[in-house]
Amino acid sequence: LMLDTEEVMRSFRPDWTRATGNQLALAFACASPAAVDETYARVVAAGFHGEKEPWDAFWGYRYAQLADPDGVPVDLFAQL
Numbered sequence: 810l811m812l813d814t815e816e817v818m819r820s821f822r823p824d825w826t827r828a829t830g831n832q833l834a835l836a837f838a839c840a841s842p843a844a845v846d847e848t849y850a851r852v853v854a855a856g857f858h859g860e861k862e863p864w865d866a867f868w869g870y871r872y873a874q875l876a877d878p879d880g881v882p883v884d885l886f887a888q889l
Contacts, residue, residue: 815879834882842871845885849873857883865889 818825839845846863852875853859860874860882875883 812881832881834884836884836886839871839885839887842887842889845871845873845887848885849875852883 815825815827837848839848842863842865849859849863856878858876858878860876861872863871863873863885866872869889870886871889873885875885877883
């Protein structure tokens with residue numbers, strides 16, 4: 810899986826513009842609830858914005874929400 814930044818998109822499609830709203834969201838399964846916490850901390854330290862710190866969701870998963878530098882939602886999850 811490869812996702813291009815807006816800058817890369819414009820490098821080969823100069824007329825490209827971002828549409829209003831989020832076009833996608835990514836969710837990644839982690840090996841364990843502890844891995845959700847560890848991955849969240851590592852990704853925030855690397856510069857992503859932490860939208861919601863890890864929590865135990867009522868549907869039985871450890872969950873966390875981030876946003877990449879372009880604002881794309883990125884979720885982490887693992888079954889409790």
